Structures are given as structure tokens and as C-alpha cells.
């Protein structure tokens with residue numbers, strides 16, 4: 078088991094996703110913000126830890142008691158389209174949301190799925206030509222490293238200690 082975890086520790090994946098929709102950003106000013114949408118955005122900002130939809134739902138409920146999970150989920154989609162939030166997705170893990178829409182890198186725990194910002198230079202994608210990117214016009218980049226968070230590492234070490 079320990080072997081598998083150690084291998085994962087050094088694995089990193091690069092996922093390219095459009096981090097902002099520039100057209101959507103321009104349109105944002107003309108859209109009327111609903112009470113629910115504001116509650117969802119406020120919750121994502123207050124949690125400030127790359128929360129999941131579920132975590133945002135519980136936080137948004139503090140502002141709008143009657144809000145449903147479906148409404149939260151739908152508004153998360155709108156906020157991502159508007160460029161107010163970005164999603165961090167990786168295989169086998171639910172989506173996490175980030176109110177910091179600037180180009181920056183993340184690290185995700187392979188055990189508990191927690192996502193944090195990584196103090197690592199953001200990847201510069203501005204110079205990538207369509208000819209180098211299979212004809213795609215690159216408009217964003219999201220690099221997600223994987224590893225083991227401090228909490229999971231300590232838990233693992235305690236487990237190994239108890240096994241001895």
C-alpha cells in the first residue's frame with residue numbers, strides 16, 4: 078500500500094482547461110446578479126480553500142436558508158461561464174471551485190482530494206501558437222500537481238507505526 082502512495086506522490090498531471098471565458102466576462106456587467114448567485118459566490122470566496130459544490134452549498138445556506146443544492150450547482154456553472162470562478166477537476170475527484178481566477182498552479186491530495194494553491198511559477202501559455210497546439214487557440218492553463226497533504230501523511234505514519 079505504501080508503495081502505491083509513494084509512486085503517486087511524484088506523479089503530476091497537466092490539465093489544460095479554459096480558465097476564463099473572455100466573452101462571458103464582457104457580458105457579466107449586463108447580467109443581473111440574483112440573490113442566490115451572490116450567495117454562491119460569497120460562499121466560494123469566504124471558504125477560500127477550493128471548496129466542492131457540497132461545501133459551497135452548506136456555506137451558501139447560511140446566507141439564503143432556502144437555497145437548494147440544484148440551485149447552487151446551476152449557479153456555480155453560471156459563475157464559471159461568467160469568469161467569476163474556475164473549476165479544478167481531476168480524474169476520480171469531484172470538482173473544486175476557486176474564486177482566484179488568475180493563472181496559478183494547484184496541488185491536490187491523492188488521498189483526501191483536498192486542493193491548495195502551489196507556490197510555483199504559473200505556466201506561461203501566451204506564446205503557444207495554434208500551430209504548436211494542434212490548431213487550438215490556447216486561452217488558459219491549469220496545472221494540478223498531486224501529492225499527499227500533511228494531515229494524510231501524518232495519519233499514514235501513525236497507521237504504519239501502529240502496525241509495527
Ligand SMILES: [Zn+2]
Pocket residue numbers: 186187188189190191225226227228229230
Ligand atoms: Zn489529504
Ligand SMILES: [Zn+2]
Pocket residue numbers: 127175177181182183193194
Ligand atoms: Zn487556487
